[in-house]
Amino acid sequence: MSNKYYSVLEVTPTNDDWVADYIGPANALVTKHGGKYLARTNNHERLEGSRENPALRIVIEWPSRQAALDFMNDPGYVPHLEARTAGSVSHHALVEAKDDLA
Structure with missing residues (x-):
């Protein structure tokens, strides 16, 4: 059985022109590919480091790496x-749900 994966995104819009047309289709496609939003919020804080905070942090749980890639493609x-x-400054990391240091 494959491990779950998590998309961890930081998004800061540089304009809002795309937002209204993005939310509905993105929601449907995340669901279509087995994903589940765990967090989509501007309520977050940096506990470590000095990089500027993004406007939004988003975490999506995927049943597999392939599901995440299928969504993106x-x-x-x-x-x-x-x-x-x-229309934004975005960073997206895909993280496997496993502990390599255990």
């Missing part, structure tokens, strides 16, 4: 991804 998502990346 879904033809229905690509135009929304392009709009988000053009």
Whole structure:
């Protein structure tokens, strides 16, 4: 059985033109690929480090790495991804749910 994976995103919009058209399709496509939003909030704080805080932090749980990749490459998502990346400063990491130091 494959491990779950987590998308961890930091997003700071540089304009809001894309946001209204993004939310609904992104929600549906995350669900379509077995994902679940665990957090989408501007209520967060940096406990360590000096990098500027993003406007939003988002965490999505995926049933597998492939599910996350399928979402990112879904033809229905690509135009929304392009709009988000053009209209924001975004960082997206995919993290496997395992402890290599245990």
